[in-house]
Amino acid sequence: MTDDAIPRGLGGEAIAAAAREVFAERGYHGASIRDIAKRAGLSLSAMYYWHASKQDLLAAMLTAGHHEYLEACTAALDAAGPDPADRLVALVRATVSYRVRRRVESLIAAQEWRNLDPVHAEPLVASRQALTRLWARIVEEGVRAGAFDCPHPEDARRSIQAACNAISQWYDPAGDVSEPELEQRYADIALRIVEHRGG
Amino acid sequence: MTDDAIPRGLGGEAIAAAAREVFAERGYHGASIRDIAKRAGLSLSAMYYWHASKQDLLAAMLTAGHHEYLEACTAALDAAGPDPADRLVALVRATVSYRVRRRVESLIAAQEWRNLDPVHAEPLVASRQALTRLWARIVEEGVRAGAFDCPHPEDARRSIQAACNAISQWYDPAGDVSEPELEQRYADIALRIVEHRGG
Amino acid sequence: MTDDAIPRGLGGEAIAAAAREVFAERGYHGASIRDIAKRAGLSLSAMYYWHASKQDLLAAMLTAGHHEYLEACTAALDAAGPDPADRLVALVRATVSYRVRRRVESLIAAQEWRNLDPVHAEPLVASRQALTRLWARIVEEGVRAGAFDCPHPEDARRSIQAACNAISQWYDPAGDVSEPELEQRYADIALRIVEHRGG
Amino acid sequence: MTDDAIPRGLGGEAIAAAAREVFAERGYHGASIRDIAKRAGLSLSAMYYWHASKQDLLAAMLTAGHHEYLEACTAALDAAGPDPADRLVALVRATVSYRVRRRVESLIAAQEWRNLDPVHAEPLVASRQALTRLWARIVEEGVRAGAFDCPHPEDARRSIQAACNAISQWYDPAGDVSEPELEQRYADIALRIVEHRGG
DNA sequence: CATGAATGAGTATTCATTCAT
DNA sequence: TATGAATGAATACTCATTCAT
Numbered sequence: 001m002t003d004d005a006i007p008r009g010l011g012g013e014a015i016a017a018a019a020r021e022v023f024a025e026r027g028y029h030g031a032s033i034r035d036i037a038k039r040a041g042l043s044l045s046a047m048y049y050w051h052a053s054k055q056d057l058l059a060a061m062l063t064a065g066h067h068e069y070l071e072a073c074t075a076a077l078d079a080a081g082p083d084p085a086d087r088l089v090a091l092v093r094a095t096v097s098y099r100v101r102r103r104v105e106s107l108i109a110a111q112e113w114r115n116l117d118p119v120h121a122e123p124l125v126a127s128r129q130a131l132t133r134l135w136a137r138i139v140e141e142g143v144r145a146g147a148f149d150c151p152h153p154e155d156a157r158r159s160i161q162a163a164c165n166a167i168s169q170w171y172d173p174a175g176d177v178s179e180p181e182l183e184q185r186y187a188d189i190a191l192r193i194v195e196h197r198g199g
Numbered sequence: 200m201t202d203d204a205i206p207r208g209l210g211g212e213a214i215a216a217a218a219r220e221v222f223a224e225r226g227y228h229g230a231s232i233r234d235i236a237k238r239a240g241l242s243l244s245a246m247y248y249w250h251a252s253k254q255d256l257l258a259a260m261l262t263a264g265h266h267e268y269l270e271a272c273t274a275a276l277d278a279a280g281p282d283p284a285d286r287l288v289a290l291v292r293a294t295v296s297y298r299v300r301r302r303v304e305s306l307i308a309a310q311e312w313r314n315l316d317p318v319h320a321e322p323l324v325a326s327r328q329a330l331t332r333l334w335a336r337i338v339e340e341g342v343r344a345g346a347f348d349c350p351h352p353e354d355a356r357r358s359i360q361a362a363c364n365a366i367s368q369w370y371d372p373a374g375d376v377s378e379p380e381l382e383q384r385y386a387d388i389a390l391r392i393v394e395h396r397g398g
Numbered sequence: 399m400t401d402d403a404i405p406r407g408l409g410g411e412a413i414a415a416a417a418r419e420v421f422a423e424r425g426y427h428g429a430s431i432r433d434i435a436k437r438a439g440l441s442l443s444a445m446y447y448w449h450a451s452k453q454d455l456l457a458a459m460l461t462a463g464h465h466e467y468l469e470a471c472t473a474a475l476d477a478a479g480p481d482p483a484d485r486l487v488a489l490v491r492a493t494v495s496y497r498v499r500r501r502v503e504s505l506i507a508a509q510e511w512r513n514l515d516p517v518h519a520e521p522l523v524a525s526r527q528a529l530t531r532l533w534a535r536i537v538e539e540g541v542r543a544g545a546f547d548c549p550h551p552e553d554a555r556r557s558i559q560a561a562c563n564a565i566s567q568w569y570d571p572a573g574d575v576s577e578p579e580l581e582q583r584y585a586d587i588a589l590r591i592v593e594h595r596g597g
Numbered sequence: 598m599t600d601d602a603i604p605r606g607l608g609g610e611a612i613a614a615a616a617r618e619v620f621a622e623r624g625y626h627g628a629s630i631r632d633i634a635k636r637a638g639l640s641l642s643a644m645y646y647w648h649a650s651k652q653d654l655l656a657a658m659l660t661a662g663h664h665e666y667l668e669a670c671t672a673a674l675d676a677a678g679p680d681p682a683d684r685l686v687a688l689v690r691a692t693v694s695y696r697v698r699r700r701v702e703s704l705i706a707a708q709e710w711r712n713l714d715p716v717h718a719e720p721l722v723a724s725r726q727a728l729t730r731l732w733a734r735i736v737e738e739g740v741r742a743g744a745f746d747c748p749h750p751e752d753a754r755r756s757i758q759a760a761c762n763a764i765s766q767w768y769d770p771a772g773d774v775s776e777p778e779l780e781q782r783y784a785d786i787a788l789r790i791v792e793h794r795g796g
Numbered sequence: 797c798a799t800g801a802a803t804g805a806g807t808a809t810t811c812a813t814t815c816a817t
Numbered sequence: 818t819a820t821g822a823a824t825g826a827a828t829a830c831t832c833a834t835t836c837a838t
Contacts, residue, residue: 207838231828232829232830233827243830244832247830247831252829
């Protein structure tokens with residue numbers, strides 16, 4: 001009945017959309033399942049057909065979002081060559097793109113992560129750590145290869161990720177910066193942070 | 200021979216400390232006033248002697264924290280000379296220092312800000328925006344003076360702040376990076392982000 | 399072989415009956431929703447399925463009672479002819495009858511009216527005032543027609559209504575005065591108050 | 598420390614006045630001792646110097662009011678001669694006068710009587726019943742003496758009292774009916790209710 | 797006479813969840 | 818698939834009252 005991913009079907013989609021909105025507006029604890037059901041145009045009990053619990057609903061959202069981001073990252077890396085700078089830029093672009101495209105999900109993921117109970121969180125935590133190690137390895141390789149002049153790779157990596165992640169907090173889709181332009185800007189910032197010696 | 204009862208008249212501080220802990224652990228909505236009172240070693244109603252509401256408690260915390268940070272920033276700027284790079288570094292150091300010294304308050308401020316109702320939030324929002332403009336002006340002046348080679352000052356500023364603010368999420372006081380060393384590292388990162396042409 | 403559990407779906411009526419009793423015994427503020435739920439044999443939260451709030455519960459009671467009384471009055475007037483004395487007697491009889499039949503509701507209406515918040519009270523106030531004007535018009539017409547010798551019609555009207563309304567305060571259903579007899583007595587009193595010149 | 602009557606002295610008077618207002622506005626249960634203290638301009642604890650409990654405060658008010666009314670009634674009867682009509686009129690005038698002069702206290706007495714716990718209520722109940730018997734005896738004597746043509750003396754008495762008591766519900770001190778005029782009107786109404794055969 | 801600080805029981809209300817249909 | 822009805826535990830908050838000073 002409940003699955004890791006958000007279930008497809010009319011009710012399921014409506015619930016997913018409503019949950020996204022309400023979690024974003026009020027946070028996990030501030031959101032009530034009644035509000036979500038009302039927003040979705042369904043009865044309270046219908047919710048429980050699609051999701052076993054409020055936790056399950058949150059977990060489904062975070063899992064779906066995480067997997068989408070993960071795929072975007074691996075696709076970007078597959079398309080990039082072996083050059084560390086290219087690979088770092090690929091990750092930055094994928095991240096910026098996701099933070100812009102999935103602004104709301106990104107904010108929820110950033111804020112409500114800690115409200116996942118261990119059972120639901122565990123599979124995500126592992127995957128997330130793997131992703132972090134991937135970022136770290138790319139920076140380290142760039143340093144080792146002499147492409148980056150970076151005394152503290154771990155802080156550089158953290159700074160780059162923080163800058164990219166923050167985008168969903170302030171980005172205004174109606175603003176005048178296009179998404180590709182934004183990718184370019186943050187790619188440049190990332191390369192400056194690692195002090196890339198461009199060829 | 201310490202006494203675990205709260206001495207009469209000191210309830211206010213016990214509550215503030217307890218609230219800090221519990222808000223940090225569970226978030227504003229996840230924290231119950233009962234929990235906070237219990238942690239403070241006081242009765243539920245003692246809470247309401249010191250604070251008119253849960254909102255008021257949160258507002259008091261955020262306000263106190265904000266003012267402390269604000270003062271640290273202005274003190275740092277007063278001590279710095281007129282050079283834009285010096286001023287930017289002063290702000291970065293003050294921020295890193297505060298994020299490390301007041302890790303918990305910083306996390307709460309970052310996460311629970313939105314749970315402040317407008318009445319309590321308004322005075323803080325104004326002060327916060329002023330601070331942001333201060334950061335922005337420093338970066339812009341550096342660019343105008345030719346000290347920073349920075350095509351997108353606004354994104355640079357946002358990246359620097361995001362990197363500094365993220366510190367409270369991962370910093371481990373028991374780790375092996377000293378606070379002054381961390382200040383130095385993030386000052387360097389900031390100067391790289393704005394592409395400072397050092398002397 | 400009666401079952402003391404409330405059958406599913408009939409909770410609304412059980413609550414209404416319990417509320418009537420408890421409001422009557424302790425007054426609106428003195429009555430706790432817990433008491434009402436317990437008396438109804440339902441859980442506290444079942445109350446909130448049927449009524450949005452304690453206010454709503456009170457408003458529902460007062461509204462239902464008011465409408466029943468209103469209908470009794472209009473029916474009585476429709477049955478009465480055009481003669482002012484007949485019409486006054488019709489209103490008195492309808493009122494006495496209602497005060498006896500719905501003793502408890504009458505007491506609650508008299509005492510708890512002011513505890514209705516404006517939102518709930520407004521629709522009732524209008525209807526109530528219309529009813530008062532109806533009483534007033536009948537007395538005035540009797541005076542104008544020379545049927546009543548009544549120097550201060552407004553005070554007469556108030557006295558009659560006060561006398562009738564007070565019945566629910568002292569009437570004992572187990573006493574030895576029948577309801578029709580009581581109607582007759584108060585009709586006579588009313589006619590004396592307006593100094594009716596019988597034909 | 599607490600006495601039957603409202604204590605004299607600055608604090609005591611302020612509390613009595615504040616209690617009168619707040620009880621009138623919100624009813625006994627709806628009024629909080631905090632509100633009363635605030636309105637009186639005193640601290641919460643000062644209240645407890647003057648009155649042992651909220652009950653005591655209510656009891657003091659009701660007792661004081663009752664005694665004042667009682668004295669007005671006996672004074673009026675003493676001044677009246679032996680004629681039943683004169684005596685009835687004396688009681689009506691005393692009652693109307695009191696209901697107008699002490700409008701607020703009258704309303705509180707009418708509504709909050711039942712919130713007195715038995716311990717505080719008992720002495721008042723006895724005195725109150727004596728007063729009711731006094732009214733009843735006067736009407737009965739009038740009937741026996743042939744001065745009143747009154748088939749149901751008990752209902753007549755109840756109607757007269759109800760009419761008089763209701764005055765405090767609608768009387769507007771700023772209105773255009775003077776108090777003596779009102780006394781006259783209700784004396785007339787009372788005499789009509791008992792069908793007095795005037796000389 | 798009066799206060800500031802504290803309490804424990806109680807308030808209305810909301811919550812996630814379940815059950816019978 | 819979906820619902821209307823119900824629940825029990827929890828929530829923020831208020832209450833009358835007390836105590837040390």
